[in-house]
Amino acid sequence: MSRIAASPTDLRMREIRRQFVPLASTVVACLLSLLPIVMASPIIPDFAFLVLISWRLLRPELWSPLTVLLLGLFNDLVAGHPIGQSMALWTALFLIYDVIDARLQWRDYWMDWFVAALSIISYTYGVWYIGQRVDRFSEADVGLLGNTINFNIMMPQIGLSVFCYPIVSRLVLALDRWRLAR
Numbered sequence: 445m446s447r448i449a450a451s452p453t454d455l456r457m458r459e460i461r462r463q464f465v466p467l468a469s470t471v472v473a474c475l476l477s478l479l480p481i482v483m484a485s486p487i488i489p490d491f492a493f494l495v496l497i498s499w500r501l502l503r504p505e506l507w508s509p510l511t512v513l514l515l516g517l518f519n520d521l522v523a524g525h526p527i528g529q530s531m532a533l534w535t536a537l538f539l540i541y542d543v544i545d546a547r548l549q550w551r552d553y554w555m556d557w558f559v560a561a562l563s564i565i566s567y568t569y570g571v572w573y574i575g576q577r578v579d580r581f582s583e584a585d586v587g588l589l590g591n592t593i594n595f596n597i598m599m600p601q602i603g604l605s606v607f608c609y610p611i612v613s614r615l616v617l618a619l620d621r622w623r624l625a626r
Contacts, residue, residue, distance in 0.1 A: 458626070465623040466499050466506055469616065470515055477523040485597055489605035490567070491612065492519050493534070497563050498609070498616035500538060501556045504545055512538045526574060533570045537563055557609060564605045568598050 473495040481488060496515065499506060507515075516531035523530070544559060551559075572595055 461623050465619055466503070467511075467515075469619055470495050470499065471518065474515070474519045474522050477519075486601045487604060489601060489608050492523070493530075493564070493567055494605065494609055494612040495616060496534060497537070497560050498613045499620075500541055501551075501560060502613070502616055502620060504541070507538070509535050509538050525571075529571065529574050533567055537567065556613070560609045560613075561606045564609070565602055568602050568605070569595070572598055 470492060474492040476491050496512070512534045513531050516529075516534040517527070519525065519530040519534075520527050541559075548555070572593070576593065
């Protein structure tokens with residue numbers, strides 16, 4: 445037998461679930477960077493970024509750029525990035541998404557994957573660029589954090605991130621269906 449009206453407790457739980465599932469899933473993805481996984485080269489995708497763009501491409505109305513700014517600060521603090529790296533890159537990409545949404549009349553799965561792939565490449569390049577700079581007085585690349593990494597070493601991470609996006613997107617879609625379920 446179906447219910448016509450839910451109890452006030454059910455309505456409150458549904459509203460809490462509706463508001464906090466996207467935020468909680470992104471925070472949990474940020475916390476995945478605390479797992480003790482050691483690699484010789486960067487190959488593991490940034491799951492926090494993948495979850496974030498999956499939510500943004502699935503539900504554009506969900507977050508404002510200010511919310512993304514705060515999530516970026518949390519990601520910078522948890523993952524050990526320079527403060528402002530995720531804040532700036534995530535917010536800039538969300539503003540670019542707003543421009544893309546205003547220009548495109550329709551989007552499908554392949555268009556979302558293409559936009560996500562461009563975002564992953566842009567984000568990875570931005571992370572690399574923030575960590576690198578060219579010293580004008582010497583012949584070598586000198587990183588801002590002491591790194592001298594060539595961008596080619598980031599290619600496996602980019603490829604794996606692009607191919608992990610559909611899986612993360614499916615997980616986010618399942619979370620969204622649970623979030624909106626009665």
